[in-house]
Amino acid sequence: MKLRFRYYELHLQHTFTISRSSSNIRPSVIVEIEHDGIIGYGESAPSERYGEDKSTVTEFLKRIDLSQFSDPFELEDILCYIGNLSDGNNSAKAGIDIALHDWIGKKLNLPVWKFLGFNKSKMPSTSYTIGIDSIAMIEQKVKEAESFPILKVKVGVHDDIEIIKSIRNLTDKIIRVDANEGWKSKEEALEKILRLEEQGIELIEQPMPADDLEGTAWLRERVHIPLIADESFRYSKNLRNLHGVFDGINIKLMKCSGMREAVRAIHAAGTLNMKIMIGCMIESSVGISAAAQLSALADYVDLDGNLLIANDPFSGINVLNGKLILSDLPGLGVHSK
Ligand SMILES: [Mg+2]
Numbered sequence: 001m002k003l004r005f006r007y008y009e010l011h012l013q014h015t016f017t018i019s020r021s022s023s024n025i026r027p028s029v030i031v032e033i034e035h036d037g038i039i040g041y042g043e044s045a046p047s048e049r050y051g052e053d054k055s056t057v058t059e060f061l062k063r064i065d066l067s068q069f070s071d072p073f074e075l076e077d078i079l080c081y082i083g084n085l086s087d088g089n090n091s092a093k094a095g096i097d098i099a100l101h102d103w104i105g106k107k108l109n110l111p112v113w114k115f116l117g118f119n120k121s122k123m124p125s126t127s128y129t130i131g132i133d134s135i136a137m138i139e140q141k142v143k144e145a146e147s148f149p150i151l152k153v154k155v156g157v158h159d160d161i162e163i164i165k166s167i168r169n170l171t172d173k174i175i176r177v178d179a180n181e182g183w184k185s186k187e188e189a190l191e192k193i194l195r196l197e198e199q200g201i202e203l204i205e206q207p208m209p210a211d212d213l214e215g216t217a218w219l220r221e222r223v224h225i226p227l228i229a230d231e232s233f234r235y236s237k238n239l240r241n242l243h244g245v246f247d248g249i250n251i252k253l254m255k256c257s258g259m260r261e262a263v264r265a266i267h268a269a270g271t272l273n274m275k276i277m278i279g280c281m282i283e284s285s286v287g288i289s290a291a292a293q294l295s296a297l298a299d300y301v302d303l304d305g306n307l308l309i310a311n312d313p314f315s316g317i318n319v320l321n322g323k324l325i326l327s328d329l330p331g332l333g334v335h336s337k
Contacts (some may be wrong), residue, residue, distance in 0.1 A: 001066040002034040005095070007054055010045075010282055010309045014141065017132040019156025019182030020049070026282035027054040030313065031061065031095035033103055035071055040103025041314070041334060043286040044095035045254050045305075049231065052091050060085070060092040072103040079260055090234070090257040091281075097258025098290040098332070105331030111293070113326055116263070118296040125322035126301045127152040127176055129308065135159075135166050142170050148322040150174040152205075152302055156182015161195050168199045176300070178205040181231050186215040193223045203300070205250060205277075206230040217245045228277055228300075236265040239272065248275025248299065253291050254283070266297050280305040285314040289332040292317055292324045313337055 010026045031042035044061075046052035063085055069078050078100060082093050105112045113120050128148035130141045132155070145151060151171070155163060156179040167175060177196055183189035189207040196204070203226040208216045210231040220227055226247035233242055233249040235256040242249065249269055251262050266276055277300040278291050288306040295301045303324060306312050316334035318325040327333025 001069060001072065003061065003064055003066055003096075004032045004034070005029050005058065005061050007058065008284070008313055010284060011311045012282065012308055013310045014131065014133075014137075014308070016282065016308065018154045018178075019132070019180040026309075027057075028284055029054065029057045029061070029092075029095060030284070030286065031099045033066070033072060033096070033099040035103065036107070038103055038106045040072065040099040040101070040106065040331065041286050041336075042095040042097065042099030042102065043284055043290070044091040045281040045283040045287055046091040047254065047281055050090065050234070050255060051088055056089060057092040057095070060089045061095070064096065072100045072107070075100050075104070075260065079258070083257070091254040093257040094253045094287075097260055098253065098286065101259050101290065101293075102331040102334075109330050111326065111328055111333055112259075112290075112331060113293040113296070116293065118294065120296065120326040122296040123292070123324055123326070124295065124298060124301045125149050126303045126319065126324055128304050128322070129302070130154065130167070132157055132163075135162065138163060139166060139170060142167055148173075150176065150322060152176045152178055154178050154180060156180050160192055164196055164199050164201065174202050175200070176203050176205065177201050178230070179207045181206055181209045183207050184209070186212075186218050189215075189219055190222055193219070193225070197224055201225060203228055206232065213241060213245050220245060220247075226275060228275065230279065235261055236268045239265065239268050239274075243272045243274065246274070248277060250277040250279040250302070252279045252281060253287060254281045259290055259294060262291070262294055263297075266294065275299045277302055279303070282308060284309070284312050285317045285334050286332065289317040289326075289334050292326055293332065295324065
């Protein structure tokens with residue numbers, strides 16, 4: 001098995017602003033695993049919020065030696081070896097996991113969703129993300145998102161209520177709100193959520209700093225819409241602490257280390273009666289297609305990272321009126337442009 005990878009800069013169509021940061025370019029490392037004349041594609045989209053960047057990903061990938069394995073079907077052993085190389089580095093690990101799944105699908109001549117046994121027609125519509133911006137720009141973005149039935153709006157700044165009111169004046173679509181840990185006290189979060197509830201918001205993602213589970217539990221008892229953990233949730237092992245605090249979790253391949261761990265987390269959350277959102281970082285169509293393969297198991301889908309960039313190096317995952325259309329091609333169904 002040969003492992004190759006290359007750095008690729010994803011250019012955003014609009015400056016992307018959330019409560020803690022703003023960016024025009026996001027890093028991506030495209031991973032290739034070649035064996036038996038077949039290339040499986042993967043992607044690592046690191047986030048500094050989780051201690052990763054371009055160099056941590058490439059340094060981690062350089063340490064991987066796949067020569068001890070006979071083929072990508074040894075998925076569990078390979079991922080176990082990679083998991084034991086070091087803690088963290090989950091987007092780097094996801095790049096390998098995704099490439100192995102793509103390779104296996106191509107070898108079997110089956111789409112990944114099919115060999116995993118999922119029904120691609122059962123995928124919920126994806127939301128479309130509106131980053132923090134001036135009210136005028138937000139109104140323009142809402143118009144650009146016309147074909148999407150669900151909006152996910154980033155807040156966590158001083159004029160959160162005005163942002164949501166201005167969007168609500170334009171549309172009666174489902175609105176989900178993501179505070180990205182931006183509300184620093186439980187009292188501020190409570191006041192804002194109660195006012196946002198009046199605007200018909202469906203759910204709130206990560207209202208409080210990730211470690212403030214006590215504050216979030218206090219909030220949970222006082223608000224009336226679901227609270228979804230994003231920054232508070234990484235992988236199945238830290239799920240237990242979130243039970244009773246949040247109503248659901250946002251699973252991202254780049255946080256949890258890939259598709260295999262994402263499926264594990266989905267089943268674990270199901271046993272706790274928690275809702276599942278499948279989300280993403282800013283990623284190319286490789287990462288988005290990988291997450292989309294699992295989306296039939298989700299209550300909420302937030303997979304628009306590839307739609308927010310201007311230079312996607314891959315194609316193969318399409319969206320029609322907010323529904324992701326999975327390909328019937330083998331593997332992830334993506335190809336290099
Ligand atoms: Mg989020």
